[in-house]
Structures are given as structure tokens and as C-alpha cells.
Amino acid sequence: MVIGALALQGDYEKHLQTLHRLEVDAIEVRNEQQARSVDGLILPGGESTTIGKLLNRSGLDEVIRELGREGLPLFGTCAGLILLATDIEGSDQHRLGLLEVEVRRNAFGRQIASFEADIPFQPLPDPVKGVFIRAPWVNKAGKGVQILSRYDEHIVAVQQGAILGTAFHPELTSDTRVHEYFIQLCQKRKSGNSTG
Numbered sequence: 251m252v253i254g255a256l257a258l259q260g261d262y263e264k265h266l267q268t269l270h271r272l273e274v275d276a277i278e279v280r281n282e283q284q285a286r287s288v289d290g291l292i293l294p295g296g297e298s299t300t301i302g303k304l305l306n307r308s309g310l311d312e313v314i315r316e317l318g319r320e321g322l323p324l325f326g327t328c329a330g331l332i333l334l335a336t337d338i339e340g341s342d343q344h345r346l347g348l349l350e351v352e353v354r355r356n357a358f359g360r361q362i363a364s365f366e367a368d369i370p371f372q373p374l375p376d377p378v379k380g381v382f383i384r385a386p387w388v389n390k391a392g393k394g395v396q397i398l399s400r401y402d403e404h405i406v407a408v409q410q411g412a413i414l415g416t417a418f419h420p421e422l423t424s425d426t427r428v429h430e431y432f433i434q435l436c437q438k439r440k441s442g443n444s445t446g
């Protein structure tokens with residue numbers, strides 16, 4: 251199994267380090283061939299407008315949309331969650347539009363732009379440390395979207411099928427459990443594909 255991290259801009263190296271720590275094969279994804287070779291793709295934190303433009307310019311947006319619709323597991327953190335969303339409040343920036351949520355960018359405001367908090371993550375029995383950096387939150391989630399975490403009543407982690415999104419950055423902590431959860435989604439898909 252190979253997991254990719256979209257490597258156009260942002261903190262993709264941190265995700266790759268986490269995957270290596272878990273002894274999972276992991277590659278940087280910058281082109282169509284690489285995108286089509288992975289069993290799951292991580293969209294990192296960074297600047298969603300920049301990543302969106304680069305996705306659009308390279309044509310990778312169409313490829314990832316197609317793969318996502320076919321069920322390729324996707325995991326977006328922070329800017330990655332924004333890129334996955336169908337709706338971005340007050341913005342017409344480029345996006346993939348695969349996850350039925352409306353997000354608000356930089357939602358926690360200037361005063362508390364970056365902070366850490368222990369937050370629940372529904373698939374896990376114990377809380378995880380949420381590192382929030384100019385993070386979005388989810389304003390509205392569509393019917394098929396499961397809410398995995400809230401902080402201060404705001405939705406900060408969601409899942410729709412094999413698409414996972416967190417407003418926080420698990421790759422910036424030493425706790426690998428959220429990545430392990432994503433890897434399980436990738437394993438499930440891979441074994442489903444090979445037996446079906």
C-alpha cells in the first residue's frame with residue numbers, strides 16, 4: 251500500500267514523516283501518474299488559495315476529483331479540508347468540491363488564530379491534541395457527512411465515505427492515531443478492490 255501527500259505547497263513533509271513513522275510507503279504527489287498510483291491521498295495544510303490555483307493550473311484537480319468520486323480515500327487537514335469542501339463562505343476560490351460541507355476560513359479569528367486543545371475524535375476512545383493554525387471550521391454539513399469532532403461547539407472534523415477532513419493538524423503532533431485511522435480507510439478500500 252502506498253499513500254500520497256499532495257506536494258504542491260504546504261506542510262506535506264510533516265505528513266510524509268508521520269507515514270514513515272508508521273512504516274507506510276509514502277510518496278509526494280505532484281502529477282497525474284503519481285496521483286493514480288496511490289491507495290490514499292493526503293491534502294496538507296498550507297494556503298488553500300495557492301494550492302487551489304496550482305491544482306487548477308496543473309490539471310490535477312480534475313484527476314483528484316475523478317479519483318475521489320471513484321472512492322479513493324482522501325484526507326484533508328486545514329487548507330486541505332477547505333479544498334475538499336463544496337462551499338467556502340464568501341469565496342469563489344478553486345476547490346475540489348468533493349465533501350458536502352460549507353467551511354469558514356480563518357474562523358477562529360485573529361486573537362486566537364493559533365492554539366492547541368484536547369478534542370474528541372469520534373473514532374477514537376480518547377481525545378487527540380488539536381493543533382489549530384489559522385484554522386477553518388465547518389459551518390454546515392450535508393446529510394451524508396458524519397461529524398467526528400467539535401471544539402467549542404464548532405465542527406472541526408468530518409467524514410463522508412472515505413473522505414476525511416480535519417480543521418486541525420495531526421501531522422504536527424507525535425500522536426499518530428488520526429493518520430492510523432486514515433490508513434485503515436485506505437486498507438479497507440484496497441482490500442475491497444482486490445476482492446471485488
Ligand code: GLN
Pocket residue numbers: 294295296297298299327328329330332355356383384385386
Ligand atoms: N488559513 C489557511 C487557508 O485558509 C489555512 C491554514 C492552514 O492550513 N494551517 O488556506
